[in-house]
């Protein structure tokens with residue numbers, strides 16, 4: 001029988017446990033999370049289990065990636081339930097440090113992927129991606145995994161972290177797993193918990209807008225400006241949704257593209273009440 005998940009709260013102990021995995025020649029997969037786990041996270045864990053001998057996860061609500069007016073205090077914290085889920089899936093190590101452990105008094109170093117961190121979600125959330133890059137760089141150094149698993153739902157985060165891994169020559173393979181959706185299409189997100197019954201229904205407009213764009217693109221429309229217009233029109237049909245952006249961009253640089261023939265990321269962000277939701281589809285170019 002497999003040993004229960006080992007919960008570790010200090011950096012020193014996590015480093016020692018992870019180094020031991022590599023010392024004995026096993027591969028280590030890593031799933032960083034902020035907890036409040038849903039099927040999206042669990043799909044990352046399953047992917048890690050299928051690729052690696054040993055799987056580590058982290059749960060850390062990273063204060064650095066929340067703006068002063070954002071939802072750090074009310075971000076859902078469900079450590080006991082999360083631990084049970086990870087244990088059931090066979091996760092071996094769970095790193096759950098305190099904020100003081102991760103950012104001791106006097107810490108002054110940040111990681112910033114300039115030129116990417118202020119695009120898409122970074123435009124509405126200044127400092128957010130600096131916080132994400134900083135914590136992920138620290139976590140990758142603590143764990144030193146062979147593979148780290150991230151969700152495609154956070155497409156801008158994926159672009160920022162890919163660039164960071166490449167620019168810093170980090171010795172890790174980034175594995176990006178598909179978006180997991182509720183049966184009606186809503187992308188799974190810990191923030192869906194903030195939606196009331198009406199907002200939960202209204203939130204489907206994000207997925208509808210992407211599906212509409214997808215179907216128009218499948219019929220041959222490649223002009224990004226036209227696709228954005230169509231996506232925005234769908235969002236406007238739901239008066240309770242406040243659009244942040246509807247964008248068609250290069251998935252690596254997050255720069256706008258004029259047409260989608262060579263592939264593109266179609267991404268949307270909108271508020272339902274004070275809850276900001278994101279979703280996207282990735283158009284893969286023919287032949288890739």
Ligand code: PAF
Pocket residue numbers: 032033034060062065132135136154157
């Ligand atoms: O995607 C998330 O949950 C977070 O941004 C991450 C990668 C765990 C960093 O805090």
